[in-house]
Amino acid sequence: MAAYTPSALKAELNERGWRMTPQRETMLKTFQNLPEGTHLSAEDLCDQLDKEGEPISLSTIYRNLKLMARMGILRELELAEGQKRYEINQPAPHHHHHLICVRCNKTIEFKNDSVLKVGAKTADRSGYHILDCQLLIHGICPTCQRSIVPI
């Protein structure tokens, strides 16, 4: 869970026999420049890069999102139904968790260091090299509790 620079990414890729490419650097920079609380799906990212005049093929985006998530650079989130969303995986002061309404998908982000500590300790005890630690709370938001609309 470290902050990545393009050259740190390149170094880690090379270490494993992989290569840095303009597409990978573009994706990294895009996620790093996103306002906090933004979660992009593969298609969102594709559209955004199109608009910015740096188009990347959708297959490449899918491939690299998964790669970067498995490297611990991105977090893969299942916030709403239907598609995965990604955000940059930031260390302690910015690291956060999610509280989600199962009816309207309203999402609240919150921070909690003690959860992080539990995560680190648990992973360590089993010999796992930790990549991400997220507390996921599902519930029904105040608005939906009042609404008559079922489920």
Next chain:
Amino acid sequence: MAAYTPSALKAELNERGWRMTPQRETMLKTFQNLPEGTHLSAEDLCDQLDKEGEPISLSTIYRNLKLMARMGILRELELAEGQKRYEINQPAPHHHHHLICVRCNKTIEFKNDSVLKVGAKTADRSGYHILDCQLLIHGICPTCQRSIVPI
């Protein structure tokens, strides 16, 4: 996050204008009788019910899995890629979290009450009616750390 009996389920369904059906009761009982640590996908459940001589249509299974998850009876888990898995949502002494290897999907369950408390407090502070609270840790297991196989 309460333990459900068939009649409690029926009561809660009726309260919202919905109906108890043999299929829903069968699904509830099946999940309640599962050994701890078992997570079923929709297709797993369909196959198992077939073998037990109580077949339920796959569409009905999908429909009711989602319904029961949104009622807080089941937990929806994204442990491996590709399909969602479900388990009964049990209260405190049995409630647990998951530590998952992103490479081989090896999953370890662990318990932690302080995480539960953080979850309850956080939901409460935002006025959410809590349904589920899961700490999800992604990492690389000891075996995969030693292996040469990439990502």
Next chain:
DNA sequence: GCAGTCTTCGGAGTCATTCTCAATAACAAA
């Protein structure tokens, strides 16, 4: 420059999940 290999691209393919709709069966009221 050349060989070998990793990557990208775009379209075709896959498969978990959802949708559709006619038939069925809970539930409430009489």
Next chain:
DNA sequence: TTTGTTATTGAGAATGACTCCGAAGACTGC
């Protein structure tokens, strides 16, 4: 108990997020 209303089921078709494939492009080391 009977009946009317309407939620639910089942089977197959449809959807769409995601993956795979083959050919062309781009690095890396020699």
